[in-house]
Amino acid sequence: MSTASLALRGRTLTPSLAGSRVLLRGVVLGYLSLLVLLPLAGVVWKSTGAGWDGFRVAISSPDTVASFELTLLSSLGVSVINAVLGTIVAWVLIRDHFPGKGLMNSVIDLPFALPTIVAGLTLLSLYGPQSPVGIDVAYTRAGIIVALLFVTLPFVVRAVQPVLMELDRDMEEAAASLGAGGRAIFRRIVLPNLLPAIFSGVALGFARAMGEFGALVLISGNIPFHTEVASVHIFTQIESDNVTGAAAMSVVLLAISLFVLVLITGAQLWGRRYDR
Amino acid sequence: MTGKWVLRIVAVGYVSALLLVPLGMIVWRTFEHGASPVWAVLTSSDAQHAVWLSVLIALIAVPLNTAFGVVCALVLVRHRFPGKTLLSAFVDLPLGVSPIVVGLALIIVYGRFGWFGPWLYEHNIQVIFALPGMVLATVFISLPFVVREVVPVLQEIGTEQEQAASTLGASSWQCFWRITVPSIRAGVGYGVVLTTARALGEFGAVSVVSGRLIGKTETLTLFVEDHFQQFDSTGAYTGSLVLAALALLTLFAMNLSRPREEV
Secondary structure, rough: OOOOHHHHHHOOOHHHHHHHHHHHHHHHHHHHHHHHHHHHHHHHHHOOOOOOOOHHHHHHHHHHHHHHHHHHHHHHHHHHHHHHHHHHHHHHHOOOOOOOOHHHHOOHHHHHOOOOOHHHHHHHHOOOOOOOOOOOOOHHHHHHHHHHHHHHHHHHHHHHHHHHHHOOHHHHHHHHHHOOOOOHHHHHHHHHHHHHHHHHHHOOOOOOHOOHHHHHHHOOOOOOOOOOOOOHHHHHHHHHHHHHHHHHHHHHHHHHHHHHHHHHHHHHHOOOOOOO | OOHHHHHHHHHHHHHHHHHHHHHOOOOOOOOOOOHHHHHHHHHHHHHHHHHHHHHHHHHHHHHHHHHHHHHHHHHHHOOOOOOOHHHHHHHHHHHHOOHHHHHHHHHHOOOOOOOOOOHHHHHHOOOOOOOHHHHHHHHHOOOOHHHHHHHHHHHHHHOOHHHHHHHHOOOOOHHHHHHHHHHHHHHHHHHHHHHHHHHHOHHHHHHHHHOOOOOOOOHHHHOOOOOOOHHHHHHHHHHHHHHHHHHHHHHHHHHHOOOOOOO
């Protein structure tokens, strides 16, 4: 912002305007506190309802630990697949040309638009016991991976696409003219530019996968110690009136999500490190 | 040259197997036993009530989050105050919270034995297992979308035009409606589409707080799960088809309103 416009801004900031600014800020903070922060504070408060020992017991029972391990491992696995295939899909959408590309580009957002329970139901009918293609992953861990891949597909693609679009071809051409092969160009020029976007897409997908419920509840079969994920496990605890235990598990899940959100913010800052 | 073909086949194959084929599957499974059972489901009062309830919840949650989203984006981009980064992180928080945890949180705060439970009970207000709880859950889940779409647009347009208008004597209210709103319209539109999709499709959080009283607190997504569990596959797939049709409409609207940068 230039000094002139700064001066102008200073002049237009009359007392009434300053008052309305504070009011706006108050409205935003109030809405957010009432609807998001207060309920989450409730969960944290409730989780300590049975004391520190109760908290520890609730999160260390074998079935809870198993469900968290399963959730964490499958989310990590899905993240790795997303990083690779999401980048490939984005690459093809930007750098390749073929009939039907427009359709493919618009269908990428489908998982954002389709309700998760419908996603779970269709995946079950396509890759379940009555599968017309002979693949049955229902009530297995592979089924969980498939459902999670479905709901997280757009994150990496949509994060990488704009960066790939903006990427200057000059650098790649210069490298090619200096004798670099396709692989070397990708590894040493394209990939470093895409990494922050890939990372932030993967992290968003990871956070989503950790908490996913609707897409998994039908296809996973919810077998304790085998295919019961954390969110389904918490749901069962709520249904059987163990609200304190459910709150303790939720706090652990929240802590993991918060950690990932911090990572995303870090990745965004890192991606912009050369901007100024 | 072969590398290019491999990539193309991998990308198209992956997207087809994961997205396109399942979508076709819904249509096929719905009409597996002909059209008349589908019609019977669509005209049943439970299904119609479920559709109406889903739409009603979206009609309350989406305008609330849109108004909040625009004001919040303005505050985040134009104001300077301590704790702004924290506020921005809090706005993104619902993206990282499991829907089940959202439902649990509402039960802890508004449930019969929750923080406000006794007071609400005394005044005969039911939040959990009733419409208010389902609206609160939906507002929570769909909160970040408008903010996230409007913030980059506001950063892009800057304040020069508004400053010009205000030096020419426009009030801040006029500046907002005549300059800010028209320039952020596309971003708001995209955010509204995403919010609506999320609101109509919400399942986890709503299923915790709704109590699933058929014909009373059963939304369309709950209707689908309920009928699937009762082995009424036609009912479940018909509900899914309605939701998928809404999703396709959403997708269409997304493609119309998405900022034209890609492809």
